[in-house]
Amino acid sequence: MGKFTKWLGAGVGFTLGGPIGAIIGYALGSIIDGVSVQEYTKEQEEYHKRTEQRSRPRVEATSGDFEISLLILASVVIKADGNVDPRELEYVRKHFVKLYGKERANHAFKLFNGVIKKDISTRQVCIQIRQHMSHSSRLQLVHFLFGIAQADGLVRPSEEQAIQKIAGYLYISPGDYNSIKAMFYDETDAAYKILEIDKGVSNEEIKKAYRKMAKKYHPDRLQDTIGEEHKKVAKEKFQSIQDAYEKIKKERNFN
Template structure:
């Protein structure tokens, strides 16, 4: 049983704290998030429970943080439009290929985060506290936020402010943020942006960067670091983009 199945079934003993814990508790309808452990155990027939592993806990944090932050970005201008809802739903279906149960869970988290008194920065801070030593997971999260925010072809000024706030919390350099940003809001060659290289980089620099990235973003390696299985397709697509970008530049340069 995956972490999501355990959460839906109410068979876990996890008490996830902070703003993400509050949203997760409301989304899953688990009153035990704020209950004493002995009260929780008495609520389960036979007093048995199935704890999440540390990796599953990380997956819960990533999943909850992603849809909580997307909710706050969608409400950045004070209301959520039908188009913004459709953008998030398309992301769930097309980019993540979530099944019905996972999609319903994501929608519950999204709705509860929208009305939460916690801020976008609160969610970002808690996410960063869990993944601060895993730069590739942090970049995947920022990639998610940028991809969905720019899906309608435009990133508003207030959305841009929130994305920049996330990049600062995530300790992202301005140059790295600009490169990632340019993949979705085109200002430079997107192939070089994917490889995190400037267009004047040497062939050897490009080869070295490519080898590093394919190792860091291999889906198996990413999943082992706490990426939810529901986001593995997204990671796989990123891995494919890295390969495609390298091949395009390699052919263009003739090496």
């Protein structure tokens, strides 16, 4: 258990307090009898000392915070249809292996198995996340959640509703939400939705929309503290925007 303890304590900041910290504590208790997050890691004790000494200090999200936020929100989406699908669980596991490597992913998934048993206040969790995570990083969270929902081949209405609710709590605009959603649906006008434009706009407006979206979703806009592993995955979303633009250019035959 020593390596697991080290993984949990490494690079974690804001998620060791508040409602997310309580969820982690519950998850740990389900893994190891009698263990709470306060007893399990010294980092949380230090977090509480800081919050007592200062008035709600700004703690920037780290790679570990992003990782734990993914775990918790993923559990909300997976349980949205009332069925924990093994394919969705496998998607989460594979994604974490891709992001962090096998050993770190195993630690994360061990915690996830405890998190998924807990009833979660989505609103409270999202409030805590948005206080510390940049808009670009929150967009990346929503993109990942759609990937989970689609892992079994179909984004069910209950799963989409859960993601939409999460997006609202994270202060993601309807336009941004629909743009990300369109990346996961094979619709005739999906390319236009991804660029957040109507099909009847001019070629110049399409070029302008592309430049705006490319800037908004560029991986470099993610917080530096989030970690290079998350920036690599953000390139997939960025590629979707480029592909949408190229598809429209081909349809309209313009450069």
